[in-house]
Amino acid sequence: MEHQDTPAQAGQDAGATPHAGxxxxxxxxxxxxxxxxxxxxxxxxxxxxxxxxxxxxxxxxxxxxxxxxxxxxxxxxxxxxxxxxxxxxxxxxxxxxxxxxxxxxxxxxxxxxxxxxxxxxxxxxxxxxxxxxxxxxxxxxxxxxxxxxxxxxxxxxxxxxxxxxxxxxxxxxxxxxxxxxxxxxxxxxxxxxxxxxxxxxxxxxxLGAPFADRVAARREAAGRDAGWARRLGERVLRIYGWLxxxxxxxxxxxxxxxxxxxxxxxxxxxxxxxxxxxxxxxxxxxHERLAYVDSYRVLGEEAAWEGMHSAHYEAMREGPHRSTVVPMIPSDRVADTHLRLFIPHRPQRDNDLARERCEGLVDGRNEATGPAAADLARRCLASLWTVALDGAPVPLDDFVASERQDLGMRGLTGYIEVGGLRPGLHRLELAWNPEGGDSGRDRRRTYRIPFWFTPGIDQPHAAP
Incomplete structure (x- = not known):
């Protein structure tokens, strides 16, 4: 039977040099x-x-x-x-x-x-x-x-x-x-x-390569020299070859x-x-939603944040909420006489507002040294927030600038006295930029943190 060359072999026989792999x-x-x-x-x-x-x-x-x-x-x-x-x-x-x-x-x-x-x-x-x-x-x-x-x-x-x-x-x-x-x-x-x-x-x-292709095609079709267009296109392609x-x-x-x-x-x-x-x-x-697809028609995302949300409690911050930047307290149940509150500093929101409102910053930066640096940071960040406990304002004068390696954040830390409260449910309410409007990047943002004061359960009362 007569042997017939394959197309590839025919191409090689016609003058193509086979690649020796x-x-x-x-x-x-x-x-x-x-x-x-x-x-x-x-x-x-x-x-x-x-x-x-x-x-x-x-x-x-x-x-x-x-x-x-x-x-x-x-x-x-x-x-x-x-x-x-x-x-x-x-x-x-x-x-x-x-x-x-x-x-x-x-x-x-x-x-x-x-x-x-x-x-x-x-x-x-x-x-x-x-x-x-x-x-x-x-x-x-x-x-x-x-x-x-x-x-x-x-x-x-x-x-x-x-x-x-x-x-x-x-x-x-x-x-x-x-x-x-x-x-x-x-x-x-x-x-x-x-x-x-x-x-x-x-x-x-x-765009230089398509332009050169079109010009070269037109000039060559008309019988004119297209050398400059070809050189332009090749130079552009060579530049892109580096990238x-x-x-x-x-x-x-x-x-x-x-x-x-x-x-x-x-x-x-x-x-x-x-x-x-x-x-x-x-x-x-x-990513911060409880589920990517859900059917919550009654207790939706807005209701969850307005109620009790795990992101506000350090003991409950699991999964995607480990890095959520919101104010937080240690737990939903408090037995001590003081409640620790951490207000995180979020550069994405705070920096622009601080540049406008905080005196003592140099082009938006805190260039003070020693204790003055911490005091300036506290006064600046505190001016961006208001805090209330059961509707009563909480002063931020005793809060201190802090770094929380366990949370991977910096912010303000303070202890709010709760020893005189009645046992049961209480609420902290915080507002960032309280004078802000209802829309935009600098809009007012409100955080509500419910907690239960339980001194009789976790810490027995002293004998009369």
């Missing part, structure tokens, strides 16, 4: 399925365990910063958690397709003839003809599942590279803006301006894009990236 492609192809299953199995469910840890790290770090630094941390969380969620879902889909593929191969080995249409009950000629055309046989399903699994796996690695690289440059751009903003009086606005300037410059440079791992990204992207329907590819490509940021943003916005 260390391992033959066919040998690699035989093991691709095993490698895909191994990678997906290792990463699919392990990735789902990472986002809660990333969120916890973000919460603990964001307590200490504001402005651009907080945006850097927030974007780092969105990229890290979004990448984990997107990859986990993609790998689970890939595992499901591969599991189906393995099952169909098992059927093929057990029943080589596949579907025996003549032995199916209640299947007439119309139904039989429709299904024979639409679903095909086992061989078609094996080939289709194998193709789909390989495409999903390649698309997953592509999205991972793009999301990670984009996130890296966004974080580096924000950090560069923050560092450059230190040269100006208003650091935050200068940092944002520098970041937007860098992003705009990068986008303008990126983007082109061999890692574009090799996979262009292979998929040129062999798949363009609309479907772009929908899956952009949809995966949008999903990554959507799911991480949704988790961030709802």
């Amino acid at each position: 260390r391992i033959a492609f066919e040998r690699l192809r035989e093991r691709t399925d095993e490698l895909e299953l191994l990678v997906s199995g290792l990463f699919a469910f392990a990735l789902l365990a990472l986002p809660p840890r990333i969120l916890d790290a973000y919460q603990r770090a964001s307590v200490h910063v504001d402005g651009v630094l907080d945006q850097i941390l927030r974007y780092g969380y969105l990229v890290g958690a979004g990448l984990c969620y997107a990859l986990a879902v993609a790998f689970i889909v890939h595992l499901s397709i591969r599991a189906y593929w393995v099952g169909v191969i098992g059927l093929k080995s057990t029943f080589p003839d596949g579907i025996r249409w003549d032995r199916l009950p209640l299947v007439g000629p119309v139904t039989r003809g429709f299904y024979q055309r639409s679903i095909g046989g086992l061989d078609d399903m094996i080939d289709g599942a194998d193709r789909a699994a390989s495409i999903v796996f390649a698309m997953t690695t592509l999205m991972a590279l793009v999301i990670a690289w984009t996130g890296l440059y966004m974080v580096l751009g924000l950090l560069a803006g923050w560092l450059a903003g230190g040269l100006f009086a208003d650091r935050e606005r200068a940092a944002i301006a520098v970041f937007l300037g860098l992003a705009a410059l990068l986008m303008l440079v990126g 983007i791992p082109q061999r890692l990204v574009y090799t996979v992207q262009y292979t998929l894009q040129s062999n798949l329907p363009n609309r479907r590819f772009m929908f899956a490509y952009t949809g995966g990236i949008v999903f990554a940021f959507f799911i991480s943003s949704w988790v961030l916005l709802n």
Whole structure:
């Protein structure tokens, strides 16, 4: 029988130089399925365990910063958690397709003839003809599942590279803006301006390649020289080659894009990236809820915060509320004569308001030394709050500036006398920026902390 060259061999015979790889492609192809299953199995469910840890790290770090630094941390969380969620879902889909593929191969080995249409009950000629055309046989399903699994796996690695690289440059751009903003009086606005300037410059440079392509195509079609356009395009692409791992990204992207329907590819490509940021943003916005999905129609989120919420009690701060920045007391039950109250300092909210209201700060910073520094901090933060016990105002003159390593926060700590109260339920009410309005970043925020005074249970009364 006469030997016929494959298309690849024909191309090589026509003048293409074969790539002398260390391992033959066919040998690699035989093991691709095993490698895909191994990678997906290792990463699919392990990735789902990472986002809660990333969120916890973000919460603990964001307590200490504001402005651009907080945006850097927030974007780092969105990229890290979004990448984990997107990859986990993609790998689970890939595992499901591969599991189906393995099952169909098992059927093929057990029943080589596949579907025996003549032995199916209640299947007439119309139904039989429709299904024979639409679903095909086992061989078609094996080939289709194998193709789909390989495409999903390649698309997953592509999205991972793009999301990670984009996130890296966004974080580096924000950090560069923050560092450059230190040269100006208003650091935050200068940092944002520098970041937007860098992003705009990068986008303008990126438009150079499509512009050069269009100009070169038009000039060459008209028979004119397009050398300058080609040089411009190549220089732009060379610059982008320093910024983007082109061999890692574009090799996979262009292979998929040129062999798949363009609309479907772009929908899956952009949809995966949008999903990554959507799911991480949704988790961030709802992480303090008792459940992401619930049916509480009577005792909802607002009622829970207005009642007894575990975030206000140090002994109950578990799960997502470990880093919630709200005023807190040690426990819901008090037996001593004094109740400890900790009012946390939250730079994201306090810094701007303190810059406007607190005398003694130098450009919003406390540059005093020694005891004067602590006294200035106390007076400044105390001016932002009002405290009341059962409706009676509580002065903050005896509160002290403090650092709580156990909570990972700084703030004001004071002891409120409760020994003269009657046993039973009492309420602390705190208001941040009590003169603020009902909306906006500086709006009035009210916190209510119920507690039970139980001296007869936890601390026996002295004998008369």
